Amino acid sequence: MTLNKVHHIALICSDYGISKKFYCDILGLEAVRETYRKERDSYKLDLALNGVYVLELFSFPNPPKRPSYPEAAGLRHLAFETDNLDETVRDLSSKNIASEPIRIDDFTGKRFTFISDPDGLPIEFYEK
Structure with a gap:
């Protein structure tokens, strides 16, 4: 395959x-x-x-609700790569979208953050 x-x-x-x-x-x-x-x-x-x-x-x-916790079975999150995380967070904020505090990936040392879509699906922005 x-x-x-x-x-x-x-x-x-x-x-x-x-x-x-x-x-x-x-x-x-x-x-x-x-x-x-x-x-x-x-x-x-x-x-x-x-x-x-x-x-x-x-x-x-009327779709049924699905729990969306980071460790729940199923899709964990949707991730988008970005060149500049600070710029992405500023742009989201200007559109009234709150993001979590920026974190550092323990394995890669790269910065990332999460927001939620309108249904609570976690969306990650990962700096290139």
């Missing part, structure tokens, strides 16, 4: 409009294709980062 790369990550949100605004307007991902699936009463939004397809955002009526 040969795996080339991660093709995409899929997220289900509880409020499509709020999550679409967060991922497009706050994080700056590009909406590539938006599809409404009437039979499911569901949207699917394909998002790209720097021209590369990376994320699918889904909406479904």
Whole structure:
């Protein structure tokens, strides 16, 4: 078996409009294709980062809650690489997005921080 790369990550949100605004307007991902699936009463939004397809955002009526603790089973967090963490934190703050205090990775010595998306999914910003 040969795996080339991660093709995409899929997220289900509880409020499509709020999550679409967060991922497009706050994080700056590009909406590539938006599809409404009437039979499911569901949207699917394909998002790209720097021209590369990376994320699918889904909406479904009344999705069940999922615990989102760092050590809970399942997806731990979504991480984005950034060149300048201080600049990223300032930009997020200017958009009223609070971040955790910046930490240092014990293994790499690199700096990182976390925010939460509108559904509480942890999102990490990791300095290159």
